[in-house]
Amino acid sequence: MDVHRVSNHNQMDYNLDNMEPKHGKMLPCQEDRFDSGLDSLKEDELVNDFEDMTVNISEDVPPEYEPWRSAVTEDGDTLLHLAIIHEATEHALQMIKLSHNHPFLNEQNHQRQTALHLAVITEQPQLVERLLKAGCDPLLSDDSGNTALHIACKRGSLACFSVITQNCHRHFTSIVSFPNYSGQNCLHLASINGYISLVENLVQLGADINAQEQCSGRTSLHLAVDLQNPTLVRCLLNLGADVNCFNYGGFTAYHLTYGRQNEEIRRQLYEKTAQELRELPDSESDESDMEDGDLSEDELYDDIKFGK
Incomplete structure (x- = not known):
């Protein structure tokens, strides 16, 4: 063997x-x-x-x-x-x-x-x-x-x-x-790896769809935007994810679409996000912090990047 x-x-x-x-x-x-x-x-x-x-x-x-x-x-x-x-x-x-x-x-x-x-x-x-x-x-x-x-x-x-x-x-x-x-x-792990069926099963079994991971306070919806996965975004929205939830940096999932290319994700979240939460909040960090599409995986999930 x-x-x-x-x-x-x-x-x-x-x-x-x-x-x-x-x-x-x-x-x-x-x-x-x-x-x-x-x-x-x-x-x-x-x-x-x-x-x-x-x-x-x-x-x-x-x-x-x-x-x-x-x-x-x-x-x-x-x-x-x-x-x-x-x-x-x-x-x-x-x-x-x-x-x-x-x-x-x-x-x-x-x-x-x-x-x-x-x-x-x-x-x-x-x-x-x-x-x-x-x-x-x-x-x-x-x-x-x-x-x-x-x-x-x-x-x-x-x-x-x-x-x-x-x-x-x-x-x-x-x-x-x-x-x-x-x-x-478990829901964060299934979301990060794009396993839609597991995400659906976890939520249906009672997992908190708006639970925040502890490093930066991102929900599965934030993670779906980070990963630029429109199918996962759509799935989470259909399951009742809260689009107005903030991560520890004060950003909604829609805020994370700034500087990213996927218009489908941006459109899905724009329609559901409260109007007063669509603009980026005042922050000492510049918009380049949001533009991490070319970063390595370790940098993408570094809480220092998102927790400023």
Whole structure:
């Protein structure tokens, strides 16, 4: 098996209007390090451990004596992590079955990823469902502050998103409003990456469409203008987004159309924005701060640029 392969099965691939291609720089999730164990099975000793411990799992062995629960790589990955990373599905299912409500399911590696995080990253909704039903905690976040649902929204995994939301009714409100360490919640991540279906689903399930990301106070509508995505702007307006909401710099979404080229977006927002809010507010910053169409992605989302 090619241990470097990460499955993209069932991922949505929306490249809308003026957004860059799926594998372009517009999608920050492409730069993420997906897991800490992709090279870990190259060590002969661990290969043997993986084969011996997982293949010989037996329900006759008392749980407290299962050796596979204590095996951990130098990157902090358990054998369950490794089974998921390398898509050894039967081994993973056996360990999950024998670990119902056991702390083992919530073990985090050195990137603070649980088995649930890795099941979403590798696009294995069957394992996502089994893990949740066995007691894996959907509220745990990785070292970027992302829960498994954040990752599903960031990567556009509709299958994993559906499984998580269907099995986490009790925690959904908490998870969907929870900001990661960049100040972005699930709706912000889906919006930034242009996943229209996820945006619609999140709002219909109760996500706050006017929630502000914590760095600069932008709503999903502000982000849609930043990204010059008229389809997303239209979607958010149809879902009831507040066009008169200010970011922390005192700008409405319509204000962000100044210096940008997409007339469709400008027209959509002009019609709905209150007349007294159409002119740019007095500011010490000049209009060039709004003209960031040529900036890199990091600069585009730098709160210093928008928070002056």
